[in-house]
Amino acid sequence: MKRWGLTPVINAAGTMTSLGASRVAPEVRAAVDDVLGRFVRIDELHALANRTIRKATGAEAGYVTSSSSAAITLACAAALTGDDLDAIEALPFAKCETRVAVMMSHMVNYGGSVPQAIAASGAEVVPLGTAALCETYHLEAAIRDGLAAAVYVVSHHTVREGELPMDLFIAICNSHGVPVIVDMASEYDLTGAVALGADAVIWSGHKFLGGPTSGIVAGRARMIHAMVLQNRGLGRLMKAGKEAIVGAVAALEAWGKRDHAAEAAREAAIADGWIADLAGLQGVTARRHGDWTGNPITRVRLKLDAEAGLYAWELASRAMSGNPAVALRDDLSMHQLIFLDPCNVTAEEAPVVSARIREICEAARAKGDGLKRSWSEEKAARGQAATPWIGDDA
Numbered sequence: 001m002k003r004w005g006l007t008p009v010i011n012a013a014g015t016m017t018s019l020g021a022s023r024v025a026p027e028v029r030a031a032v033d034d035v036l037g038r039f040v041r042i043d044e045l046h047a048l049a050n051r052t053i054r055k056a057t058g059a060e061a062g063y064v065t066s067s068s069s070a071a072i073t074l075a076c077a078a079a080l081t082g083d084d085l086d087a088i089e090a091l092p093f094a095k096c097e098t099r100v101a102v103m104m105s106h107m108v109n110y111g112g113s114v115p116q117a118i119a120a121s122g123a124e125v126v127p128l129g130t131a132a133l134c135e136t137y138h139l140e141a142a143i144r145d146g147l148a149a150a151v152y153v154v155s156h157h158t159v160r161e162g163e164l165p166m167d168l169f170i171a172i173c174n175s176h177g178v179p180v181i182v183d184m185a186s187e188y189d190l191t192g193a194v195a196l197g198a199d200a201v202i203w204s205g206h207k208f209l210g211g212p213t214s215g216i217v218a219g220r221a222r223m224i225h226a227m228v229l230q231n232r233g234l235g236r237l238m239k240a241g242k243e244a245i246v247g248a249v250a251a252l253e254a255w256g257k258r259d260h261a262a263e264a265a266r267e268a269a270i271a272d273g274w275i276a277d278l279a280g281l282q283g284v285t286a287r288r289h290g291d292w293t294g295n296p297i298t299r300v301r302l303k304l305d306a307e308a309g310l311y312a313w314e315l316a317s318r319a320m321s322g323n324p325a326v327a328l329r330d331d332l333s334m335h336q337l338i339f340l341d342p343c344n345v346t347a348e349e350a351p352v353v354s355a356r357i358r359e360i361c362e363a364a365r366a367k368g369d370g371l372k373r374s375w376s377e378e379k380a381a382r383g384q385a386a387t388p389w390i391g392d393d394a
């Protein structure tokens with residue numbers, strides 16, 4: 001990447017699309033490289049993906065999309081049209097029931113918006129409950145008024161306080177014949193939601209699985225078949241090419257063979273190394289932190305107090321503007337919290353992360369320039385900078 005002058009990035013933030021998602025495993029890269037130089041029968045690739053996903057998830061059928069976002073849209077489209085080719089080609093204009101329910105607490109933004117991904121199919125989004133409370137009667141009332149499908153999201157972004165648990169949500173929908181689409185793009189569990197009876201379960205191939213950009217869907221054969229048929233309609237707009245399909249298959253195979261206990265131990269050792277490196281850093285408390293949704297990831301939680309000499313968002317933005325850029329997880333920085341994620345960090349990179357944090361904190365304390373911009377000022381500035389034009393050399 002040197003020849004294009006790209007800034008090298010050490011990723012201690014996690015699997016983020018904005019950083020290139022994950023480090024694709026060597027065996028997956030080899031498979032993608034191989035298929036990129038050939039022609040294939042794409043229906044054979046889809047059949048291969050179907051077999052591989054079935055085996056990995058226990059579902060009746062599986063399908064690869066271009067991303068989880070696309071999978072949400074296409075699963076909703078499938079629920080609207082079934083296998084009616086005329087209806088598929090007419091989307092996003094549907095003649096049938098178009099209401100798709102989702103708990104208000106699940107209407108989150110993962111970098112894109114869940115309700116937008118639903119609505120892009122032509123569905124009408126029906127919010128259930130309020131921001132931090134959904135009861136069974138909210139779902140039952142929506143079902144009484146008519147639903148084409150219901151969407152359930154598992155993510156650290158959702159408000160879990162007061163939500164309907166997944167098993168209950170699926171059971172109610174199943175008992176009324178309403179298809180359930182589960183978006184758990186970032187969750188390691190490949191079998192739980194399928195076993196509960198979800199009609200379509202969605203993961204990103206490019207997150208923990210370490211594949212190229214892709215979406216993996218497992219579910220009931222009827223639903224998956226109707227999703228495949230969307231290739232004649234909306235699916236074409238979000239096509240998964242041979243590299244995505246082969247990459248997702250190879251990533252699932254590699255995931256099945258990986259020594260997960262050894263990987264968890266490797267990550268925990270990096271986390272403990274960071275805690276040791278940062279011990280005694282003034283105003284910064286570092287401790288282990290379990291994953292928000294129960295994935296087997298040990299992160300380090302940094303809490304900054306006034307003694308630190310800088311706000312958490314300043315630490316993250318200064319780390320990111322260096323060379324190499326060091327990406328820290330800053331989505332809770334308004335609470336003066338920073339998280340360090342070891343998943344995508346190598347043994348060589350790990351000490352660079354803690355050394356950079358120490359260096360930035362010490363420099364800010366010496367200069368006294370780390371507490372100038374309040375969170376409100378930072379937030380306002382981010383709103384302005386949210387859509388930077390890429391032609392910065394104009």
Ligand SMILES: *Cc1c(COP(=O)(O)O)cnc(C)c1O
Binds near residue numbers: 153155183215
């Ligand atoms: C990352 C994520 C998505 C989007 O996944 P892509 O494959 O990048 O489109 C959707 N939902 C949740 C919960 C996510 O974490």
